[in-house]
Amino acid sequence: MGTAQKAVRGFALDIGSSRTRVWAPGAGVLADVPSGPVRRGRVTDATPHQRLLRRVADTAFGGALDETVVMLCHPVLAGPAEREETRRMVAGLGAARVVSVNSARAAAAYAGPSGGGPLLVVDLGAALTEVTLLVDGVMQDARLAEIGLDDLAEPGASPGVVVHTAAELVRELWREDTTGAVRGALGRGVLVTGGGALRLDLTGRLALRLGARLRLANDPATSTVRGAGLLLSSALRHPGGGPRRP
Structure with missing residues (x-):
């Protein structure tokens, strides 16, 4: 008998200047809460966001993110250094793969x-x-x-x-x-x-x-995080769209 494969899970994440939102396939919006320290779309302190995501992981995924893909939204003109810093913050939770998408493409996907x-x-x-x-x-x-x-x-x-x-x-x-x-x-x-x-x-x-x-x-x-969720669902269905260590 072959070894059973774990189901690939994932969630979309939109860290806005006002609200932070998390969406997961089959569950919808898991979190819609005031953002931690964010200045004009830039995360200035990763700790509160990591705590939020850890709570979401504990509630929705039993705490384990090793088979989880995260679709991370970012402002359309976020620079490479800014995107990488936020990606590392999310990857630090143990996610298998973090994929970035700009907010405009995500919103258009939901439209x-x-x-x-x-x-x-x-x-x-x-x-x-x-x-x-x-x-x-x-x-x-x-x-x-x-x-x-x-x-x-x-x-x-x-x-x-x-x-x-x-x-x-x-x-x-x-x-x-x-x-x-x-x-x-x-x-x-x-x-x-x-x-x-x-x-x-x-x-x-x-x-x-x-x-x-x-x-x-x-x-x-919530159109940005919902659109990112749709893109995530598509990526998870695509061959090779499962988790990879960042």
């Missing part, structure tokens, strides 16, 4: 199929505003500003600040685009995600500023 071609993803987050141009699911260009919903809590702050920022980031992409992809993406409709997608005072103004139809992500606050 569902809309055919190939160009897609603009606008992420109105708590501490960051990100605009990404995807073509056939691959990131072609992106812009980021360290302005988000949390800044609207400042005295005298207006929603127009976030709207203006997002519109200017789109215009920057358009000015640098030599292929017509941005124009095509605007014609197809702009995917808006993040907590700001729930605010009509932002999305209504943004649609007017861009002169484009907006597609609001379903459950936009």
